[in-house]
Amino acid sequence: MTKPVYGRVALIGLGLIASSMFWAIKRAGLAGEVTGYARSQETRDTARKIGLCDRVCESAAEAAEGADLVVLCVPVGAMGGVAQEISPVLKPGATVSDVGSVKRAVIDAVAPHLPEAVHFVPAHPLAGTEHSGPQSGFAELYDNRWCIVVPADDDTDAEAVARLRSLWEGMGANVDQMDADHHDLVLAVTSHAPHLIAYTMVGVADDLRRVTDSEVIKYSAAGFRDFTRIAASDPTMWRDVFLNNKEATLEILGRFTEELFALQRAIRTGDGDHLFDYFTHTRAIRRGIIEAGQDTDAPDFGRGAKKP
Amino acid sequence: MTKPVYGRVALIGLGLIASSMFWAIKRAGLAGEVTGYARSQETRDTARKIGLCDRVCESAAEAAEGADLVVLCVPVGAMGGVAQEISPVLKPGATVSDVGSVKRAVIDAVAPHLPEAVHFVPAHPLAGTEHSGPQSGFAELYDNRWCIVVPADDDTDAEAVARLRSLWEGMGANVDQMDADHHDLVLAVTSHAPHLIAYTMVGVADDLRRVTDSEVIKYSAAGFRDFTRIAASDPTMWRDVFLNNKEATLEILGRFTEELFALQRAIRTGDGDHLFDYFTHTRAIRRGIIEAGQDTDAPDFGRGAKKP
Structure with a gap:
């Protein structure tokens, strides 16, 4: 068991990304307690039934109150509204993060609502499956995948950034850092x-x-x-x-x-030469991806066919 | 061991498709003898070294002579030239087929060269990997994959078509039939x-x-x-x-x-509604493919992540 990175983590939104975070946090003992909230009653019921989160709350504010880390796991368009809702209950010194696939728009929507005393460290885990919902999560989703951490501005507290990076590394991800644009x-x-x-x-x-x-x-x-x-x-x-x-x-x-x-x-x-040259070039890029370990060149992804 | 479908099969061109055909034919005992030819000396040497084909010949004509089935496994643009080359040695009653990814152009290029007494039954196996060359083949490539048989015209001998279908079925494929266009x-x-x-x-x-x-x-x-x-x-x-x-x-x-x-x-x-509706619709098509058994919905194709 690793030493917990945060005392309490709140997951707002309980789809594929959040539910996988929960199982990955539990696998490595990265948090003392994980609270969760989802807008739909059905999702909350399902979460309670399958043991997703230590405590499923009836509002985002209830889940976020007193948390050391609050992660917004809702669609990008809903982030601003949630930030506004939880803002009054955020603990001074807490970190707010998210998992959205775009970062500039999330920063613009969320940052204005957050109190001075709260650190805002957006992030984006590059992992997923074609499934969604609270039952689609699993602890291994982030293993050997990238998570890009995008501090909201240059003044972001370095310790808060380092701590969020540790959480993602503890969940199995490789962490990178860059600016939003x-x-x-x-x-x-x-x-x-x-x-x-x-x-x-x-x-x-x-x-x-x-x-x-x-x-x-x-x-x-x-x-x-x-x-x-x-x-x-x-x-x-x-x-x-x-x-x-x-x-x-x-x-x-x-x-x-x-x-x-x-x-x-x-x-x-x-113009056959143009086509041939173009296709030869793109093939080389594919080789780079395999060498970088980001895919397998097994025939057909091992969908059935096996090499003898 | 199945009863052989053909006495002798000639494979012209020895890349991924032909080499997989050879191993699949051997696996099921579908031919008495398989001859092979490739334009490059290096490919012929490799073929001999790895036991690809019972006999590797020094010309397309030598490989095709006396064969009951000749399969053109060369790029689509090279099919016409090969047909012309082997035409004089083709045995009356033999079948010529191919594995090209387009069919109308192959028929137009090959048919004019073939003698009256030869059956022309083009085909297209829908299988492949990202690898090519004589060493890339394996016996299971066609298992549970589709092969589309495209008789050159409406008068094509039904027995010749049925025999080619049996060969592909013997190699593990599901066979379908349609016209070239x-x-x-x-x-x-x-x-x-x-x-x-x-x-x-x-x-x-x-x-x-x-x-x-x-x-x-x-x-x-x-x-x-x-x-x-x-x-x-x-x-x-x-x-x-x-x-x-x-x-x-x-x-x-x-x-x-x-x-x-x-x-x-x-x-x-x-226009978010337009995007949402479009994406919802395409998702349904994906479900159809999984239900038809043409893909797996395992997370990430089982590239690493596993569901617990």
């Missing part, structure tokens, strides 16, 4: 734009009447399937991501469209 | 357009100087990674796919761009 751009490239593109491709496939739904599904292993996985993520969360990381996402999508048009033209004009 | 459209949606989009997104990420390469790779698990896997496929093969399925691919990409623009505009104007 850089975070939002990096994520626009590695996550937000790819998700929007995947959503779009899945929508197109579904819309095409000459290819029946069953054929699209039957033959999805040919490439389409990898798009559907990321297009199955939580709709509310992703709506808020795009609305709150508008600028960076639209910039990346603009560049994407430009490149796509160039490749479309190469196809139309029969 | 429909095949090319279905594959444009489920495979060709997704691949081009993935290639594009990987190219954009690499091009963006403000986000260093190492960051793109480090944080790839956030969505980008799923694009890189399909963008790592063989460049020659994919160049030929796009050049030979131009019309259907460009049609799908046109629709894709249209939808993407609509979503971009929803982001720009802050």
Whole structure:
């Protein structure tokens, strides 16, 4: 058992991320007590039934009161309202953090509501599955995944930042630190734009009447399937991501469209060399990801096929 | 041991698809003898060293001579040339097939070279990994995957079609049958357009100087990674796919761009309802794929994280 990093942790919102945090905190004994709150009665009932949180509260303020760390695990668009609600009960010296996929918009929405005496240390764990809800969490979600810690400003208390980093490391994550604008751009490239593109491709496939739904599904292993996985993520969360990381996402999508048009033209004009060179280059990037240990090159992700 | 489906099978081209066919044929005893040929001396040497094919020949004609089934396993753009080369030695009553990812262009390129007395039954196994070459094959590649058989025309000998279907079933595949144009459209949606989009997104990420390469790779698990896997496929093969399925691919990409623009505009104007509805709908399509047994919903494909 590790020494607890915080006396009491409050999780506001009890979906995949928060429930996985709870199990990971328990696995390593990182907190004395974990309180939790979810807006829906049904979620609170489920949490109580499955033993999610030491204490499930009936309001965000009740859960946050007296906590050493309060983590906002609600959709990005709801963060500001929750911050306002819990603000009066926050303990001086407490840390407020979040797990939102965008950081500048969260800082803008949350910071104005927080008392002087509270440290604000936003964070973003890069982990997830296609499932959501209180029952989808598991202790290993953050093992060997990255968590990006984004202090709200340059004056953020160093000790408070170090403590939050310890919590995430204790939950199994590798921790990195950067400023909010850089975070939002990096994520626009590695996550937000790819998700929007995947959503779009899945929508197109579904819309095409000459290819029946069953054929699209039957033959999805040919490439389409990898798009559907990321297009199955939580709709509310992703709506808020795009609305709150508008600028960076639209910039990346603009560049994407430009490149796509160039490749479309190469196809139309029969410019095989252009296509070949482009595809050779992107293959090298894939090798880098495997070497960095961020994926396996096992055939088909071990979905069934095995190498002898 | 099953009864052999063919006396002698010739594999022209010895990459991932052909080498997996060889091991799958051997596993089930589907042929008396399998001959093989590859254009590069190095590939032929490797094949001999690892026991790939019963006999590795020094020309395509030598491998094809006297075979009951000749399977063209070369890039789509090379099929016509090989057909012309082997045409004089083909045994009357033999079947010629292929494994190309497009079918109309292959039929147009190959059929004119084949003698009257030979049956032409194109096929397309929907299976692959991100690896290529003679050493990348394994017997289980086709297990529970689809193979689409596309008879060259309506007059194709029914017995020849049935026999090729038996071979693929013997190698573990589920077999489906459709005409060439429909095949090319279905594959444009489920495979060709997704691949081009993935290639594009990987190219954009690499091009963006403000986000260093190492960051793109480090944080790839956030969505980008799923694009890189399909963008790592063989460049020659994919160049030929796009050049030979131009019309259907460009049609799908046109629709894709249209939808993407609509979503971009929803982001720009802050139309959250439009985004939410779109994402909810695409999520349902993902459920269909899992129910059809074409993917697993295990967290992260079991890449590391495990559900307790």
